[in-house]
Amino acid sequence: MTQQINIDDIKINFDTSGLWVLNIAIAVIMFGVALGITIDDFKRLLKNPKILLVGVLSQFILLPATTFLGILLIKPYPSFALGMIMIAACPGGNVSNFFSKMANGNAALSVSLTAFATLICIFMTPFNLQFWGSMYEPTNVILQQVELNWQDLLKLVSLILGIPLFFGMLIKHYHSEMAEKIEKVLKPLSMLVFIALIIVAFSQNLDVFLNHIHLVLLLVVFHNIFAFILGFYTAKSLKLEYRECKTIAMETGIQNGGLGLLLIFGFFNGLGGMALLAAFWGIWDVFSGMLLATFWGRKKVKSEKQA
Numbered sequence: 001m002t003q004q005i006n007i008d009d010i011k012i013n014f015d016t017s018g019l020w021v022l023n024i025a026i027a028v029i030m031f032g033v034a035l036g037i038t039i040d041d042f043k044r045l046l047k048n049p050k051i052l053l054v055g056v057l058s059q060f061i062l063l064p065a066t067t068f069l070g071i072l073l074i075k076p077y078p079s080f081a082l083g084m085i086m087i088a089a090c091p092g093g094n095v096s097n098f099f100s101k102m103a104n105g106n107a108a109l110s111v112s113l114t115a116f117a118t119l120i121c122i123f124m125t126p127f128n129l130q131f132w133g134s135m136y137e138p139t140n141v142i143l144q145q146v147e148l149n150w151q152d153l154l155k156l157v158s159l160i161l162g163i164p165l166f167f168g169m170l171i172k173h174y175h176s177e178m179a180e181k182i183e184k185v186l187k188p189l190s191m192l193v194f195i196a197l198i199i200v201a202f203s204q205n206l207d208v209f210l211n212h213i214h215l216v217l218l219l220v221v222f223h224n225i226f227a228f229i230l231g232f233y234t235a236k237s238l239k240l241e242y243r244e245c246k247t248i249a250m251e252t253g254i255q256n257g258g259l260g261l262l263l264i265f266g267f268f269n270g271l272g273g274m275a276l277l278a279a280f281w282g283i284w285d286v287f288s289g290m291l292l293a294t295f296w297g298r299k300k301v302k303s304e305k306q307a
Helices: 002-008 016-034 039-047 049-074 078-089 096-102 107-135 137-146 150-174 176-204 206-237 242-253 257-267 272-306
Strands: none
Touching: 002 272, 016 107, 016 150, 016 176, 016 257, 039 049, 039 107, 049 078, 049 107, 049 206, 049 242, 078 107, 078 137, 078 206, 078 257, 078 272, 096 107, 096 242, 096 272, 107 137, 107 150, 107 242, 107 257, 150 176, 150 257, 176 206, 176 272, 206 242, 206 272, 242 272, 257 272
């Protein structure tokens, strides 16, 4: 019990100004992604509802549900468990589009699923966090202590993801050429700012990571690997094409850790175990996604040379 208290007493150095920068960075990244999204992307998904259903099933239903089952089996510290539920409840990270392209997946499908996931996560992220978190007694205690208001959570997710998505698509629809010019500059710039923010936050918390990272290392690594496998084989079992299986795997395995951190600091006062797990996830899944995308990308190149 003493160890658990020490874990939850961990304070990650992340002040109010840093939180605002993270808010803005996530919103700007989403706006940059939205500049490349059209109504046709949604129409494409609706014309092929099977792909849409597989994406939603894998990311918003199976991942939170299997994460919950995993928690019941391994019984991690309550704040780690809630951190895992938080990550599973978040939508896919925007960098999944880049990795899908690298992996020779279906990049257009990835962008379309990101757009749709962002739209429904406004409701699904608060729902999954509240539903699965309240189903496990140790995490339910934390939810009751912080008095999580799902309506406030809904407002924040709408503000950070929904509004940038709406205005980005609006500009793309009415001023396509301008949107393309802005997108070329904004997407790489916003990602650089986001990565710089992670590096700065990491350097400010180096002691915290070095002293405590071993507590969440295996949880994050295996949770992330499982998410990739879940996405790939869910798509494969429902007979999607190989390229689409890779895309669903990326959309399921690359979760928006930045949004998770934002919600943890906004609603849980930066609870030590949750913040540590989400922060490491945000770093790790970029690394694992890069490795997997490189492997899949080189695999195709080799097969083409052999042919």
